[in-house]
Amino acid sequence: MSFLTLKNITKSFGPNTVVRDFDLNVAPGEFVSFLGPSGCGKTTVLRMIAGFETPSSGSIHVGGTDVTALPASRRKIGMVFQAYALFPNMSVRDNVAFGLKIAGMPRAEIDTRVAEMLDLISLGSLADRYPYQMSGGQQQRVALARALAPRPNLLLLDEPLSALDAQIRTSLRDDIRRIQQELGITTVFVTHDQEEALSISDRVVVMHKGRADQIGTPAQIYNRPTTRFVADFVGKLNTFEARVESPQSIFFAGQNIHDPRHTDLTPGAPITVALRPEALSLRPRPGDDLSLPGRVLHSTFLGSVIRAQIEVAGQQVSVDMFNRADATLPVAGDMAEVWFTRGDVLVLPSVM
Structure with a gap:
């Protein structure tokens, strides 16, 4: 009512x-x-x-x-x-x-x-x-x-x-x-x-x-x-231009990702793939089943959060991690793996 x-x-x-x-x-x-x-x-x-x-x-x-x-x-x-x-x-x-x-x-x-x-x-x-x-x-x-x-x-x-x-x-x-x-x-x-x-x-x-x-x-x-x-207005977002390989498959950042949640994607269509910074980690967590190789550009201590900037597939990606007493800041220049789950991948139309 x-x-x-x-x-x-x-x-x-x-x-x-x-x-x-x-x-x-x-x-x-x-x-x-x-x-x-x-x-x-x-x-x-x-x-x-x-x-x-x-x-x-x-x-x-x-x-x-x-x-x-x-x-x-x-x-x-x-x-x-x-x-x-x-x-x-x-x-x-x-x-x-x-x-x-x-x-x-x-x-x-x-x-x-x-x-x-x-x-x-x-x-x-x-x-x-x-x-x-x-x-x-x-x-x-x-x-x-x-x-x-x-x-x-x-x-x-x-x-x-x-x-x-x-x-x-x-x-x-x-x-x-x-x-x-x-x-x-x-x-x-x-x-x-x-x-x-x-x-x-x-x-x-x-x-x-x-x-x-x-x-x-x-x-x-x-x-x-x-x-x-x-997606862009609410919260911070990492975006990648991507391509639909099949109705349930997306290619971005050099990887082909199968995602059974999507059944109506048009093969060959350009789309945008997005990942929230807090969905990413530099260490694998339970459930993380995907990763992208990268290099640490710099990191910032923000109190409760450590924000690392990682170069992935030629672009800068933000990774937000909760601070812990034994946490160390990622070192600029180090190689890194950015981990996430396929359920964290947002598929968006490329047009605003």
């Missing part, structure tokens, strides 16, 4: 089409992230859901009701922006209460609801402070409480963590996910940060040039990208 349905959404500004043929079904209580680079259309889709933009074509349903033509004020949607958008002349308590006052809720009920919201974001002791007296992370928590106070049907978050430093960003994203699960509210989250999207979402919509390139769980998006763009 879908709570939020976007069907064949297109949005144009004059001659420029920024969203095209966009379809999405979001289940009740689901947390879905729109992930993509600047200009891919993700915020435009969010603004259409909110009612700030009207689709050029297509329809939007929330809870079974067609809201495509409804103004934002009638959609019962809570929204949190990147820039907080708090009222500077109002205390924390009054900011959270603002939407409830507009709705005409009795004062006693407002006080009770505001107390609930401040407890939810763990800022009850700061109720009388003003935004300028608070950190960015605290201000964004207040913005979240204000959006949730009127009990919206749907929560929209437009890059709410972008203006915060790394440590606060990580803490707040965990809080957002905790609160979302606690309330069971259907949520759409916009971000260009893949770690944010992968860490807190039930599903991720990777957007590219106004379209949903791939929709799936974080594990599906990362481990089994279906397009070249998704």
Whole structure:
């Protein structure tokens, strides 16, 4: 069952089409992230859901009701922006209460609801402070409480963590996910940060040039990208230009690899083969059944990870290995074998 349905959404500004043929079904209580680079259309889709933009074509349903033509004020949607958008002349308590006052809720009920919201974001002791007296992370928590106070049907978050430093960003994203699960509210989250999207979402919509390139769980998006763009955008990737030898056989980096997972490859067709750096090792592990000869170019100590750059078949390949107390960095100039399993090989179309 879908709570939020976007069907064949297109949005144009004059001659420029920024969203095209966009379809999405979001289940009740689901947390879905729109992930993509600047200009891919993700915020435009969010603004259409909110009612700030009207689709050029297509329809939007929330809870079974067609809201495509409804103004934002009638959609019962809570929204949190990147820039907080708090009222500077109002205390924390009054900011959270603002939407409830507009709705005409009795004062006693407002006080009770505001107390609930401040407890939810763990800022009850700061109720009388003003935004300028608070950190960015605290201000964004207040913005979240204000959006949730009127009990919206749907929560929209437009890059709410972008203006915060790394440590606060990580803490707040965990809080957002905790609160979302606690309330069971259907949520759409916009971000260009893949770690944010992968860490807190039930599903991720990777957007590219106004379209949903791939929709799936974080594990599906990362481990089994279906397009070249998704593979390149999400995570780090080693790619090899390759050739299909037979429907189940691929030739790359001087080797012919039989892969029974593929039955629809066209013999002779050019394709791209990809391997994640963490799927590779310089020592054989249980299950590793393939290797490529190479030479160490250099290596870097990154704390929990050692990243080695290996020349394989004339190109540079990144190999990420977990650090251990007895680990030694690969030495530049040494010969090496890069090990992996055939199940780690991603086959992608050569065209982006």
